[in-house]
Amino acid sequence: MSSTVITNIATLVTNDPSLGDGSPLGLIQDAALVVDGDRIAWTGESSKAPATDNRVDAGGRAVLPGFVDSHSHLVFAGDRTQEFNARMSGRSYSAGGIRTTVAATRAASDEELEANLTRYLAEALRQGTTTFETKSGYGLTTEDESRALRIAAAHTDEVTYLGAHIVSPDYADDPAGYVALVTGEMLDACAPYARWIDVFCEKGAFDGDQARAILSAGKARGLHPRIHANQLSYGPGVQLAVELDAASADHCTHLTDADVDALAGSATVATLLPGAEFSTRAEWPDARRLLDAGATVALSTDCNPGSSFTSSVPFCIALAVRDMGMTPDEAVWAATAGGARALRRDDVGRLSPGARADLITLDAPSHVHLAYRPGVPLVTGVWRRGVREV
Numbered sequence: 490m491s492s493t494v495i496t497n498i499a500t501l502v503t504n505d506p507s508l509g510d511g512s513p514l515g516l517i518q519d520a521a522l523v524v525d526g527d528r529i530a531w532t533g534e535s536s537k538a539p540a541t542d543n544r545v546d547a548g549g550r551a552v553l554p555g556f557v558d559s560h561s562h563l564v565f566a567g568d569r570t571q572e573f574n575a576r577m578s579g580r581s582y583s584a585g586g587i588r589t590t591v592a593a594t595r596a597a598s599d600e601e602l603e604a605n606l607t608r609y610l611a612e613a614l615r616q617g618t619t620t621f622e623t624k625s626g627y628g629l630t631t632e633d634e635s636r637a638l639r640i641a642a643a644h645t646d647e648v649t650y651l652g653a654h655i656v657s658p659d660y661a662d663d664p665a666g667y668v669a670l671v672t673g674e675m676l677d678a679c680a681p682y683a684r685w686i687d688v689f690c691e692k693g694a695f696d697g698d699q700a701r702a703i704l705s706a707g708k709a710r711g712l713h714p715r716i717h718a719n720q721l722s723y724g725p726g727v728q729l730a731v732e733l734d735a736a737s738a739d740h741c742t743h744l745t746d747a748d749v750d751a752l753a754g755s756a757t758v759a760t761l762l763p764g765a766e767f768s769t770r771a772e773w774p775d776a777r778r779l780l781d782a783g784a785t786v787a788l789s790t791d792c793n794p795g796s797s798f799t800s801s802v803p804f805c806i807a808l809a810v811r812d813m814g815m816t817p818d819e820a821v822w823a824a825t826a827g828g829a830r831a832l833r834r835d836d837v838g839r840l841s842p843g844a845r846a847d848l849i850t851l852d853a854p855s856h857v858h859l860a861y862r863p864g865v866p867l868v869t870g871v872w873r874r875g876v877r878e879v
């Protein structure tokens with residue numbers, strides 16, 4: 490296996506506090522790192538870099554772990570431009586729009602769905618995402634949910650069963666029957682493709698009792714829970730996430746003090762999705778309040794055609810810094826190490842020995858520029874498992 494040293498790194502974000510400046514980002518200035526096969530073998534000051542087979546000059550750029558986007562909905566067809574336009578003219582977001590995408594997704598062929606997924610993944614990769622989670626949730630029949638998961642599983646290990654996105658229109662008069670389907674035959678068909686189970690716990694989707702039943706059924710089948718919680722209103726989602734030891738409670742826009750305390754005292758990550766508040770003109774989640782309480786925060790895109798049609802983690806970092814009270818350091822940590830925590834992974838989201846060699850270079854001397862230069866395509870290089878892909 491050949492090894493490569495990357496030298497002349499102005500700022501290296503390791504996310505290992507035992508390295509560099511001792512901050513959570515473990516920053517090393519004037520740094521180098523060694524990639525051996527698909528792993529990081531060494532990180533440190535440039536002057537101490539060991540000899541290797543190959544050498545790459547980073548040109549005084551910043552190097553970071555690739556982004557870990559722990560929340561997206563990428564198996565879908567069609568778009569919702571009209572709904573977005575209506576919102577920007579004053580209409581408010583409701584979960585009902587999901588039905589439009591369900592109809593388009595059911596009508597699409599496997600090939601169309603896969604082509605869409607591949608296109609959005611390529612878009613995300615160019616913007617620095619090297620690990621991503623994605624969900625079903627736009628099929629809502631046993632056949633359509635399981636094919637979405639089968640298509641997703643060909644592209645990532647982080648696949649989430651979201652049969653409980655909304656009550657299927659086919660069960661409009663029988664929500665209990667739909668919960669029985671999601672926890673029965675549909676779960677049986679979907680579990681082989683998924684690592685996670687999710688539910689949209691919200692008025693107009695599933696209430697706390699339904700959500701508990703759905704996540705518990707998934708747990709009994711060996712799936713790990715994560716939840717769409719407290720997005721559009723206050724509700725039981727966050728407390729349920731903590732009760733069930735969900736890896737993540739996602740959105741967290743409307744939180745009581747008890748919700749914040751519960752997250753802070755748990756291993757459940759609060760995953761914030763500012764693309765959704767941007768695209769629905771909703772109030773921002775209060776990242777500062779969560780961080781000050783001691784909760785672990787992740788930042789992800791929520792990329793989907795309804796509430797957040799962005800695949801750009803850098804855009805989410807900029808929003809989180811501008812509007813959610815995060816410092817640039819906190820936002821970069823949340824989009825890398827935070828995403829890894831939300832997926833209960835320790836092999837990604839950091840650049841220290843033993844980690845997967847998933848890294849990005851920025852056309853900037855430091856990670857701070859991701860927020861300081863919003864909207865600028867700063868990602869110039871992307872390595873995944875030690876191989877340069879961008």
Ligand code: NIG
Nearest residue numbers: 587689717765791793795796
């Ligand atoms: O995370 N909140 C539920 N699901 C998505 C939106 C899906 C849609 O509008 O199509 C979300 O925002």
Ligand code: FE
Nearest residue numbers: 560562717791
């Ligand atoms: Fe979502």
